[in-house]
Amino acid sequence: MDDYAKVTPEILTALESVVGVRNVSTDREKREVYSYDEVNRGYWDGEYVAEVVVFPESPEHVAAVLALANERRIPVTPRGAGTGLSGGAVPLHRGIVLSFEKMNRILELDTDNLTITVEPGIVTAEITKAARAAGLLYAGDPCSGDASFIGGNVAENAGGNKVVKYGSTGASVLALEAVLPDGSVTWFGGKRRKDVTGYDFVHLLVGSEGTLAVVTKIVLKLLPLPARVVDLLIPFPDTESAVSFVPRILREAKVVPSSIEFMDRTSILLAQRYLNIRLPHDDAGAHLIVQLEGNDPKTLADEYERVGDLCFAHGALEVFVADNRNVRDKLWKARKCLAEAIMAFSAHSCLEDIAVPSSAVPELMRRTAAITDRWGIEGVHFGHIGDGNMHINFMLPEKRPDWHDLFGGALRELYAAARDLGGTISGEHGIGLKRRDYITTMLDPAQVELIRRVKRAFDPNNILNPGKIVPEALS
Ligand SMILES: Cc1cc2nc3c(=O)[nH]c(=O)nc-3n(C[C@H](O)[C@H](O)[C@H](O)COP(=O)(O)OP(=O)(O)OC[C@H]3O[C@@H](n4cnc5c(N)ncnc54)[C@H](O)[C@@H]3O)c2cc1C
Known part of the structure; x- marks a missing residue:
C-alpha cells in the first residue's frame, strides 16, 4: 500500500541543505533516466519515476538523506550504474533515487x-x-x-x-x-x-x-595475478554435446578453469552480427570457452592439452588455443556483447539467468527448446555453464501486442523447469521487481516470512527499496 510521504518543496530544501544544491535534481528528463535499469522498458513503461535524484558525495550525505527519509517516511532507492536485469533500481514507490556516481574513488x-x-x-x-x-x-x-x-x-x-x-x-x-x-x-x-x-x-x-x-x-x-592466461574456443556440433561435456572437464581433466562459458548457435551469429566480426568455426552448433590460468608455461600447456584431448574424445569439432591478448580479447568481446546484442536486435526481449546443478543443464536446455517452440518465440542461450548458470533468453524480432503474455507464459514454464531440476530462478541477476511475484514458486512460506522479518528488523518503516524481492502484500 502506497502511504508514503511525497517529496514536497520543504523536503527538497532539506535535501539541498544536507547534500548541497548541485547534488539534488528534479529535472524531469534526469528523473526518468535514473528510474530504469536494463530490463526491457515495456515491463513498466513510464510508471515509476523518482520525484528527486540525489547524488551523495560521502557516507555522511547518505546518512543524512536516510535519516530524513526515515523520519518523513519517503522511499529511497539506491542506484548503481543501472545495468541491472531485475528492475532492482526502479523506484517502485517513487520518492528519492540515490545515485552513487559521485562516490567513485x-x-x-x-x-x-x-x-x-x-x-x-x-x-x-x-x-x-x-x-x-x-x-x-x-x-x-x-x-x-x-x-x-x-x-x-x-x-x-x-x-x-x-x-x-x-x-x-x-x-x-x-x-x-x-x-x-x-x-x-x-x-x-x-x-x-x-x-x-x-x-x-x-x-x-x-x-x-x-x-x-x-x-x-x-x-x-x-x-x-596469474602470469599466464589461455582461452580455448571449442566448437561442438550441437548444444547437447557441448553442455553434456562440461562436467567432465573438472572430473576427468582434473583442472579448475577460471571460466567455462557457453554460446549456442544463435548467440554465435548474433555476436558476429553485432560486432561485425567472424568467429572461428561459426558453422558450429555451439561454442564453449574454457579459460585456464597459471604461472608455469609447461604446467599450463599440459592442462590445456588434457582438456583439448578430452574435448576431441567427446565430439568437439576443433580446439582453438588463444594465448595472445588480441585474440583472447576478441573472443571475450563476442561472449560479453550478447546481452546488448539481444536488446539491439529484438523488438521485445526477456533475459533470464536460471541456475541448476551442472548435471541438469542438458535437461534444462531440452525443456527450454520445448518451451520456446510451444510459445512461438525465439530462444538465444548462452551463459556461465561452468556454474550451471544459463542465460535463457527470449526474443521477438518484430513488435507484438501480445509479447507480455507470450513471455509470461514461457517464463512460468521455465521457472517450473528450473525448480523441478533442483535449480533456481536467478543465479546472479537478482529478484528485484521483475521476478518478485515468482519468488513464492521457489521459496516456501516459512522462508518468505523470514525475509519479511529480516527486512522489518533492518527497516521497520519500509523506506529502503520497498516492494522488491517479495510481493508487496507480504512486504
Ligand atoms: C550487458 C549486460 C551484461 C551483464 N552481465 C552480467 C554478468 O555477467 N553477471 C552478473 O551477475 N550480472 C550481469 N549483468 C547484470 C548487472 O550488470 C549486474 O546485476 C550488476 O551487478 C548491476 O550493477 P549496477 O551498478 O548497474 O546496479 P543497478 O542496476 O543500478 O542496481 C542494482 C541493485 O543494486 C542496488 N544498489 C546499487 N548500489 C547500491 C548501494 N551502494 N547500496 C545498496 N544497494 C545498492 C540497487 O538498489 C539495485 O537493487 C549484466 C547486465 C548487462 C546489461
Missing part, C-alpha cells in the same frame, strides 16, 4: 593484506585495472564490468565469468561500511580473512538488493 590498495577499499560508485573494471597495475587480481568479472558499479555488484552478488574458480562477488567481499535506514553508519567485517563473531552480516547484505542498508565502502579481497 579507490580509497586504499593494501598490498600487505591483499585488499582494496573502494566507494560503491566505482566502475567494476576500474578495480580490476588498479589491482592488475599492482600485480594483483580482483576476481569479480561480470560481463557488464565496463559499466556496472561495484555497489550494484555487491547488492546483486553479481556473478560473471570467473565464478567457477573464484566464486561470485560475495566471495571477494571482506567488509562493508553500511548506512542503515535510520541513518546510522556501521562497519560489518574487516580485512581479516576469518570471522565468526556474531552473524555474518557482510554476506547477508551481499545480494540484499539495496533493501536492508546502503553500502558506502567496500573492502575486497585480492589475489596474486
Whole structure:
C-alpha cells in the first residue's frame, strides 16, 4: 500500500541543505533516466519515476538523506550504474533515487593484506585495472564490468565469468561500511580473512538488493595475478554435446578453469552480427570457452592439452588455443556483447539467468527448446555453464501486442523447469521487481516470512527499496 510521504518543496530544501544544491535534481528528463535499469522498458513503461535524484558525495550525505527519509517516511532507492536485469533500481514507490556516481574513488590498495577499499560508485573494471597495475587480481568479472558499479555488484552478488574458480562477488567481499535506514553508519567485517563473531552480516547484505542498508565502502579481497592466461574456443556440433561435456572437464581433466562459458548457435551469429566480426568455426552448433590460468608455461600447456584431448574424445569439432591478448580479447568481446546484442536486435526481449546443478543443464536446455517452440518465440542461450548458470533468453524480432503474455507464459514454464531440476530462478541477476511475484514458486512460506522479518528488523518503516524481492502484500 502506497502511504508514503511525497517529496514536497520543504523536503527538497532539506535535501539541498544536507547534500548541497548541485547534488539534488528534479529535472524531469534526469528523473526518468535514473528510474530504469536494463530490463526491457515495456515491463513498466513510464510508471515509476523518482520525484528527486540525489547524488551523495560521502557516507555522511547518505546518512543524512536516510535519516530524513526515515523520519518523513519517503522511499529511497539506491542506484548503481543501472545495468541491472531485475528492475532492482526502479523506484517502485517513487520518492528519492540515490545515485552513487559521485562516490567513485579507490580509497586504499593494501598490498600487505591483499585488499582494496573502494566507494560503491566505482566502475567494476576500474578495480580490476588498479589491482592488475599492482600485480594483483580482483576476481569479480561480470560481463557488464565496463559499466556496472561495484555497489550494484555487491547488492546483486553479481556473478560473471570467473565464478567457477573464484566464486561470485560475495566471495571477494571482506567488509562493508553500511548506512542503515535510520541513518546510522556501521562497519560489518574487516580485512581479516576469518570471522565468526556474531552473524555474518557482510554476506547477508551481499545480494540484499539495496533493501536492508546502503553500502558506502567496500573492502575486497585480492589475489596474486596469474602470469599466464589461455582461452580455448571449442566448437561442438550441437548444444547437447557441448553442455553434456562440461562436467567432465573438472572430473576427468582434473583442472579448475577460471571460466567455462557457453554460446549456442544463435548467440554465435548474433555476436558476429553485432560486432561485425567472424568467429572461428561459426558453422558450429555451439561454442564453449574454457579459460585456464597459471604461472608455469609447461604446467599450463599440459592442462590445456588434457582438456583439448578430452574435448576431441567427446565430439568437439576443433580446439582453438588463444594465448595472445588480441585474440583472447576478441573472443571475450563476442561472449560479453550478447546481452546488448539481444536488446539491439529484438523488438521485445526477456533475459533470464536460471541456475541448476551442472548435471541438469542438458535437461534444462531440452525443456527450454520445448518451451520456446510451444510459445512461438525465439530462444538465444548462452551463459556461465561452468556454474550451471544459463542465460535463457527470449526474443521477438518484430513488435507484438501480445509479447507480455507470450513471455509470461514461457517464463512460468521455465521457472517450473528450473525448480523441478533442483535449480533456481536467478543465479546472479537478482529478484528485484521483475521476478518478485515468482519468488513464492521457489521459496516456501516459512522462508518468505523470514525475509519479511529480516527486512522489518533492518527497516521497520519500509523506506529502503520497498516492494522488491517479495510481493508487496507480504512486504
Ligand atoms: C550487458 C549486460 C551484461 C551483464 N552481465 C552480467 C554478468 O555477467 N553477471 C552478473 O551477475 N550480472 C550481469 N549483468 C547484470 C548487472 O550488470 C549486474 O546485476 C550488476 O551487478 C548491476 O550493477 P549496477 O551498478 O548497474 O546496479 P543497478 O542496476 O543500478 O542496481 C542494482 C541493485 O543494486 C542496488 N544498489 C546499487 N548500489 C547500491 C548501494 N551502494 N547500496 C545498496 N544497494 C545498492 C540497487 O538498489 C539495485 O537493487 C549484466 C547486465 C548487462 C546489461
